[in-house]
Amino acid sequence: MKRSVAVWCVSAAAGAILAVIATPKRGEAAYKATCLNCHGDHGKGGMAGPDLIRSTITMHDEDGVGYGQYLKGDVHLKAVKLDLQMSQVADIAAYVHSRVVET
Numbered sequence: 001m002k003r004s005v006a007v008w009c010v011s012a013a014a015g016a017i018l019a020v021i022a023t024p025k026r027g028e029a030a031y032k033a034t035c036l037n038c039h040g041d042h043g044k045g046g047m048a049g050p051d052l053i054r055s056t057i058t059m060h061d062e063d064g065v066g067y068g069q070y071l072k073g074d075v076h077l078k079a080v081k082l083d084l085q086m087s088q089v090a091d092i093a094a095y096v097h098s099r100v101v102e103t
């Protein structure tokens with residue numbers, strides 16, 4: 001009994017750590033599902049939304065915090081209201097940042 005509690009604690013802690021580390025891979029899937037329609041393939045813009053790779057919002061973003069604020073702000077709300085968890089925003093930001101490095 002004691003042992004299973006210990007195992008549960010360890011896996012719960014590992015899950016919590018994984019949840020706070022944003023990954024570009026998870027972000028890519030979330031980006032495709034949520035942002036691609038407007039911001040285009042790989043964040044290059046071209047549809048309703050502008051290029052995110054060359055965006056100053058992206059450049060000033062750290063770990064999705066700036067993205068989170070921007071997406072909740074009036075300017076973006078005029079385009080779309082998105083219902084995202086902060087962890088998903090962090091993943092998406094990590095994905096876009098990884099694209100900035102690649103391009």
Ligand code: HEC
Nearest residue numbers: 034035038048049050055056057058070075079080082092
């Ligand atoms: C319905 C279309 C739409 C969707 C979906 C959408 N956006 Fe946008 N986004 C826009 C438009 C339009 C603008 C330009 C707003 C303006 O400046 O007036 C914008 C602007 C932005 C900007 C600022 C770019 C800049 O430099 O000005 C960021 C960052 C951004 N979006 C991120 C996202 C992310 C991340 C997602 C997915 C979670 C997303 N958007 C989903 C339409 C969309």
